[in-house]
Amino acid sequence: MKNYNYTTYAILGILTTDCRTGYAIKQMIDRSLNHFWKISYGQIYPTLKLIVEEGLATISVSPDETKPGKNEYYLTLKGKEVLKNWLEEPIEQIPVERNELLLKLFFGRHQSNEKTVHQLGEYKRKLETRYATYTGIEQAITNDLGKEADASYWLFTLDYGKRVTKAAIEWCTFTLEEISKEE
């Protein structure tokens, strides 16, 4: 079976939910997958085009004749198969996040402790905001649990985000103490 890139699989996956337009796909990823995936319109629209060309989805312009065409995408059988097939494939490798803060800290010897502390503090603050966002999303999903068949899986990925973020926050706290101590 032909291979596609992650962007394509991500979009195929989203199309199993109720998101059917390019715009809605962007919303979904920004709101619910934002802790492990992101995407831009510059990827979405060309990829949707490709998906249709490949026969993985069909486009159905909204039937309401008065409205300007809102392109709604529906997975074909082939599309569903391609998605299932990819889901089963083993994970190639665990991701390497490119972390700007760690890169700077790695060369921290060339900077004053004061500035390093400031950056760590800022980073910690951002992580805390992120953590709060996750908790919020968790609440939202839990509240209408029955409605959404995917809910339990979404909560698993959120739990990942929360745990890892919490560990990172604790690291910040510890490292801030250590660096402050040094001088």
Next chain:
Amino acid sequence: MKNYNYTTYAILGILTTDCRTGYAIKQMIDRSLNHFWKISYGQIYPTLKLIVEEGLATISVSPDETKPGKNEYYLTLKGKEVLKNWLEEPIEQIPVERNELLLKLFFGRHQSNEKTVHQLGEYKRKLETRYATYTGIEQAITNDLGKEADASYWLFTLDYGKRVTKAAIEWCTFTLEEISKEE
């Protein structure tokens, strides 16, 4: 001051250590920064060229006339300034890792629990290997602590890797239990 991309700053940073050739830079990143950064030769050599063109480093072909030119790069004053300047700049944003496993898990409803469990198990195994690698590197750095001026900063970044990886492993354990329970 002119802006460069992360790849450029990463290489400028590495050049403050004893890595002076393109090959050595690749080694260094693969071995010591691999938990938060990666790079390919296709980036290194063109970037080194740019760095010299911009006057951020000078190239000094190894003096030994018998050997074939081994290009050694040395930061110029301007190079050091550009690096320092970047180190002080605030972090733009906390990274969004693109996590293939979480993407698949998000759509886990469309797969059998058995297969999901298998993938989670594999992922956990890889994380454990990674954790062991970090511990190994930590030992190596700690052992010749006095020698390397950067050691304490390197240990901080390693600690980050260990903490976050540990949290991810614990999440795997928990999630594996939950999913196994479901059926």
Next chain:
DNA sequence: GCCCTCATGTAATATGTTACATGATTTG
């Protein structure tokens, strides 16, 4: 002699971001 590591580099390709253009519909 063969394989491995050291060492440099490029070209083709793949992927992703940013900025822009356009216009409808909804909400206050």
Next chain:
DNA sequence: CAAATCATGTAACATATTACATGAGGGC
């Protein structure tokens, strides 16, 4: 009626990966 949101799309650019080519030197 203004502003925000919904909605689609592209072009230029930036970035990164992969595969390949080349060759020296050292160890077995």
